Amino acid sequence: MKRFFFCILAMLSITCTCIAQDDAASLERVISSRRSIRRYTGQTVSRDVLDRIVSNGLKAPSGMNRQSYELRIVDDPKLLEEISRSVNPDVKSIFAGAPAAIFIANGTSYDLSQVDCGLLAQNIMLSARSLGLGSCCMGAPVRQMKSSEACAGYMEKLGFSKGYDLLIVIALGYPDEKPAARPRKDKMVRYVDR
Numbered sequence: 802m803k804r805f806f807f808c809i810l811a812m813l814s815i816t817c818t819c820i821a822q823d824d825a826a827s828l829e830r831v832i833s834s835r836r837s838i839r840r841y842t843g844q845t846v847s848r849d850v851l852d853r854i855v856s857n858g859l860k861a862p863s864g865m866n867r868q869s870y871e872l873r874i875v876d877d878p879k880l881l882e883e884i885s886r887s888v889n890p891d892v893k894s895i896f897a898g899a900p901a902a903i904f905i906a907n908g909t910s911y912d913l914s915q916v917d918c919g920l921l922a923q924n925i926m927l928s929a930r931s932l933g934l935g936s937c938c939m940g941a942p943v944r945q946m947k948s949s950e951a952c953a954g955y956m957e958k959l960g961f962s963k964g965y966d967l968l969i970v971i972a973l974g975y976p977d978e979k980p981a982a983r984p985r986k987d988k989m990v991r992y993v994d995r
C-alpha cells in the first residue's frame with residue numbers, strides 16, 4: 802500500500818514539473834515573439850477577444866491594489882479614423898491603422914499610478930500576442946490628442962473621470978507584418994555583490 806501511494810506521489814510530482822516547464826516555455830514564446838506592430842489586416846477584433854485581453858490586463862499587480870487607471874476601448878475603426886483625422890489630416894492613421902485601440906489613463910493622485918498602467922499595458926500586449934493579435938504601445942498619439950484643439954471633443958467622448966490623465970494608447974489588431982526583434986542594449990544589468 803505504502804509503495805502504491807509513493808508511486809502516485811511520484812507521478813503527481815513528475816506531472817506538476819512537466820506542467821511548470823510547459824508554462825515556462827509557452828510564456829517565454831509569447832514574450833519573445835511579441836513585437837510592436839504597425840501594420841494590420843482589415844480584420845476587426847471581436848468584443849469577446851477584447852474582453853479576454855482586457856481581463857488578463859487587469860490581473861496585473863498594482864500599487865496597494867489601487868488599480869489606479871481607467872480604460873476606454875474603441876473598436877470602431879471609423880471612430881479611430883475620425884480621431885486620427887482630427888489630430889492630423891495628413892496621415893492615414895496616428896494609430897498605425899489598427900482597428901481597435903485601448904486608451905489608458907492614470908490616476909493622478911497616486912505617485913506610482915504610471916507603473917500600474919505600464920504593468921497593465923504589458924499584460925494586455927502579451928495576452929493579445931498569445932491570441933494571435935499584434936499590438937503597439939503608443940505615446941505619440943496621446944501627446945498629439947492632448948495638444949490638439951480639434952481633438953477636444955473626442956477626448957471628452959473618451960470620458961475619463963476627473964483625476965485621470967490619458968497616458969498611453971495600445972493599438973491592437975491582426976498583424977500584417979512580421980518585424981524582426983529590435984536589439985536590446987547590454988550592460989544595463991549587473992549583479993551587485995557584497
Ligand SMILES: Cc1cc2nc3c(=O)[nH]c(=O)nc-3n(C[C@H](O)[C@H](O)[C@H](O)COP(=O)(O)O)c2cc1C
Binds near residue numbers: 838839942
Ligand atoms: C511608453 C512607450 C511609448 C511608445 N510610443 C510609441 C509611438 O508613439 N509610436 C510607435 O510606433 N511606437 C511606440 N512605442 C513602441 C516602441 O517603439 C517599441 O516598443 C520599441 O521600439 C521596441 O520594439 P518592440 O516593441 O517590437 O520590441 C512605444 C513604446 C513604449 C513602451
